[in-house]
Amino acid sequence: MTTAEPKRLILNLFEMNCVSHITHGLWRLPGNNRERFNDIEYWTELARLLEDGGFDAVFLADVVGAYDTFRGSADTAVREGLQIPSNDPLLIVPAMAAVTRHLGFGITFSTTYEPPFAFARRMSTLDHLTKGRVGWNIVTSYLPNAARNFGLDGEIDHDHRFEIADEYLEVLYKLWEGSWEEDAVVADRATGVYADPAKVHPIDHEGEHYKVAGPHLASPSRQRTPLLITATASPRGIRFAGTHAEALFTGGGTPEAVQDTIARVRAAAADAGREPGDVKFVVGAGVVVAATEAEARAKLARYQQYSSVEGRLAHGGFGFDPTAHPRDTLVRDVAGENGFGRRSRGPFSGDQTVGELLDALADLSRGPFFAVGDPGQVADAIESWLDDVGIDGINLTQHHSFDTARDFVEHVVPELRRRGRLRPAYRDGETLRERVHGGGDRLPARHPAARYRRTPELAVSRRTS
Structure with a gap:
């Protein structure tokens, strides 16, 4: 009887090209490098650190609007540096790639506001x-301000955004997978032919939302x-993920909620x-280790x-201001129908007092995927997430740049490798898809x-269908 190998952890660092990503107020921590995000050296130093520590990828979030609810x-949001100012995530990838050989890059880009043809070329260039070594985090954008930034009066309906995204992906698949045949590039110096025009094809896509000729x-x-x-x-997002996704970045207030999402996506x-x-399946995770x-x-x-409650309220899109009410006030008496906002996550309810709500928001350790302790305790928690909850990986939250990554590399990586949860070394020449799925x-x-x-x-099959 053979013992099954332990499930290997997909290990990413969660980042954004801004000051305050999701750890609001912590940019003020002594020694934090967050204010250097405009400097290319911030990104090259971080990339080297992550590759030295065996991370699979850096996952780069993005938004195209401000949090103004x-x-x-x-x-x-402006006062807190809450994802404003922020810079384009695609443009820092070449710099990080130039100083690494193995580290992958997950790049967030929205299907809602910019046409697919130019994006297809940018991603092919990065690949x-x-x-x-690149992956694309497909989002449809959720901020009302983002819609106004691109000439709309308000947000496109949630499910309709996914209908647009389906066609967006269809255009991209035609460009990426079908426009050029595998042997189209011949680079024949003798004949002067670089590419065979018979093997480079227009896509002639005409759909409800896009008209793209190609090639x-x-x-x-x-x-x-x-x-x-x-x-x-x-x-609707679950159906979209089931059709297209190779990895799902998800979360939930309880392990059971995450397990339900996993089951629905698999179905x-x-x-x-x-x-x-x-x-x-990858979840956002917080780790504080020593x-x-x-x-x-x-x-x-x-x-x-240093944790900022106001930053969390702005990020969550709260429709009321808990800080304006006495702490013993019941939330249901002051919140209103849309008080919690669409982006506020966590065990919040109208039965809480305002003080309880604010304390919960300020608690960095809230949520099912947070571990604090020594290397063994943290590794135990991660193994439980893998084996008991059923996730495949984590996007590690940056509480401190670069101490979060350094601490994880120094204390947790060796322990996870000892337990067979992380590979001992990279495999040369591996693509990001190979690393995540083990195939081609x-x-x-x-x-x-x-x-x-x-x-x-x-x-x-086309001729006979």
């Missing part, structure tokens, strides 16, 4: 430059289509003709002193993108 304006301007990159990631838990994948294992539990808890207490560079044939490939087998 709380108190009726963006003032709180070429990184030799296949794709970039030749086939290592992965062709980057690793596809989504971040959702809504019913949606099966409905789309895919295998349940075609999608990996050589001893006492040191780790002291560190968490220091972090806690390209999407499997059962993925819907494969129907746009130009192969003899698919040509026959």
Whole structure:
């Protein structure tokens, strides 16, 4: 009887090209480097640190609007540095790739406001430059201000955004997978032919939302289509993820909520003709670790002193201001119908007092995926997330740049490797898709993108269908 190998952790660092990403107020911590986000050296130093520590990827969040619901304006977000100012996540990837050989990059980009043709070329370019180390976190954008920034009076309906995204992906698949045949580039110096025009095809897409002629301007990159990631838990988003995603960035107030999302995505994948294992599940996780539990808890207490409740209220899109009411006021008496906002997560209810709500918001350790302690305690928690909850990986929250990553590399990585949860070393030449799924560079044939490939087998199936 053979013992099954332990499930290996997908290990990413959660980042954003801004001052305050999701740890509001902590940019003020002594020694924190967050204010250096405009400097290219911040990103190259971070990339080297992550690769030295064996991280699989850095996951780069993004938004294209300001958080302006709380108190009726963006003032709180601007004051807090809450994802404003922020810079484009795509543009820092070449710098990080240039100083690393293995680290992957998950890049957030929205399907709602910018057309697919130019984005297809940017991602193919990054896939070429990184030799296949990029993934795309597909989002549809949720901020009302984002809609106004692109000429709309208000947000596009949630489910309709996913309808647009489905067609967006169809255009991209045609460009990435079908426009150029595999052997189109011949680079024949003798004849002067670089690419065979008979093997480079327009896509002539005409749909409800997009009209794109093609051909794709970039030749086939290592992965062709980057690793596809989504971040959702809504019913329409679950169906979208089941169709397209290779990894899902998800979360929930309880382990059971995450398990429910996992089950629903796997069922949606099966409905789309895919295998349940075609999608990996990654959660946002907080870790505060030190050589001893006492040191780790002291560190968490220091972090806690800088945590900004107002930043959390603005980020959550709260429709009322709890700080304007006495702490013993019941939330239901002052919140109103939309008081919690669509982005506020956690065990919040109208039965709480305002003081209880504010204390919960300020608590950095809230949520099911937080671990504080010595290396063994943290590794125990991560193993429980993998084995008992059923996740596949974590996006590690940066409480302190770069101490969060350094602490994890120094204390947790060796322990996880000892337990077989992290590989001892990278495999040379591996693409991000290979690393996450253990297969080849390209999407499997059962993925819907494969129907746009130009192969003899698919040509026959098109003629007979």
